[in-house]
Amino acid sequence: MKSKIFLVAFIGMLTAGLKLSAQTSAGNNKNVQGVTFKNNNLNMAGNLYLPAGFDKAKKYPAIVVVHPGGGVKEQTAGLYAQKLSEAGFIALAFDASYQGASEGEPRFLDNPMNRVGDIYSAVDYLVTLPYVDANRIGGMGICAGSGATVKAAMTERRIKALATVSAVDVGAVSRRGWDGKGLPTNQIATLEAVAKQRTAEANGAAPIYVPYVPEVGDKNAPPDLQEAADYYRTPRGQHPNSTNKLLFTGLGYGIMFDGFGQADVLLTQPLLLIAGSKAGSLWHSQELHTKAASKEKELFIIKGATHMDLYDGKEYVPQVSKKLADFFSKNL
Numbered sequence: 001m002k003s004k005i006f007l008v009a010f011i012g013m014l015t016a017g018l019k020l021s022a023q024t025s026a027g028n029n030k031n032v033q034g035v036t037f038k039n040n041n042l043n044m045a046g047n048l049y050l051p052a053g054f055d056k057a058k059k060y061p062a063i064v065v066v067h068p069g070g071g072v073k074e075q076t077a078g079l080y081a082q083k084l085s086e087a088g089f090i091a092l093a094f095d096a097s098y099q100g101a102s103e104g105e106p107r108f109l110d111n112p113m114n115r116v117g118d119i120y121s122a123v124d125y126l127v128t129l130p131y132v133d134a135n136r137i138g139g140m141g142i143c144a145g146s147g148a149t150v151k152a153a154m155t156e157r158r159i160k161a162l163a164t165v166s167a168v169d170v171g172a173v174s175r176r177g178w179d180g181k182g183l184p185t186n187q188i189a190t191l192e193a194v195a196k197q198r199t200a201e202a203n204g205a206a207p208i209y210v211p212y213v214p215e216v217g218d219k220n221a222p223p224d225l226q227e228a229a230d231y232y233r234t235p236r237g238q239h240p241n242s243t244n245k246l247l248f249t250g251l252g253y254g255i256m257f258d259g260f261g262q263a264d265v266l267l268t269q270p271l272l273l274i275a276g277s278k279a280g281s282l283w284h285s286q287e288l289h290t291k292a293a294s295k296e297k298e299l300f301i302i303k304g305a306t307h308m309d310l311y312d313g314k315e316y317v318p319q320v321s322k323k324l325a326d327f328f329s330k331n332l
Contacts, residue, residue, distance in 0.1 A: 037125035045101035046094030066145030087325035147259030154266035171257030276305030
């Protein structure tokens with residue numbers, strides 16, 4: 001049972017990595033401002049990336065950049081936020097509620113619908129800034145952040161254009177496996193275990209946690225997740241606020257989540273889906289491209305790239321960044 005639960009945890013709620021040399025923080029870049037904003041009663045922690053030559057008297061298009069599950073704003077979300085700011089956009093990368101430097105108890109809870117609410121609040125924050133054009137706001141999600149961003153964009157009509165990188169719907173992967181070909185055989189067992197643990201915690205037991213990704217060198221994991229371990233669990237992408245801990249009792253939220261549900265009706269904004277040809281997660285982007293009601297939509301496949309290559313790969317990030325900048329320039 002323990003091995004089955006671990007499998008659901010790390011294939012259903014994966015994380016991200018980023019080379020430390022590529023990280024950008026508010027402390028070492030004058031065009032990055034550490035900010036906080038409200039999400040109901042929680043204080044959210046973000047980094048606001050400003051274009052070169054920023055003039056607060058002007059109006060700029062802005063993009064909310066949503067990090068992968070278990071990641072933080074200083075990792076791949078920060079990398080792409082920096083690239084977008086260099087292309088002339090204001091970009092906001094922030095830590096999900098209950099994670100990173102953002103508030104929320106219990107810690108390490110990952111409820112995808114909470115993340116949808118995080119995105120609403122990020123847009124709320126952007127429209128209060130006098131130098132943001134409230135009619136030119138975009139959303140960009142990476143990996144599991146894509147599923148939340150897609151879901152948010154369906155009802156958050158202030159998001160005028162949407163892009164994803166290595167998209168993943170954590171609900172679908174929890175139900176169908178990493179490659180999308182599995183049967184939902186372990187869901188009930190996992191939910192029974194979650195129920196047992198919730199009862200234990202209600203009676204005073206300590207919370208338990210499972211990892212997002214396997215240990216480095218675990219050859220039993222799908223190739224994408226072996227790469228995720230290499231990115232996330234080594235100096236290549238480690239960050240002290242990204243701890244590879246997932247609250248076990250939160251697994252049920254992921255199983256129930258349907259990130260792309262109703263996209264055939266509600267997802268009408270211009271849509272760009274970027275994925276690697278060698279990514280085991282490619283099926284998410286393919287299915288959403290087919291399903292989305294957007295009249296303008298593109299599936300941009302990068303030949304030879306894996307899922308994790310698009311997080312920080314020197315060969316791929318410039319290509320992805322240019323495609324994103326061109327897309328948002330056209331649609332915002």
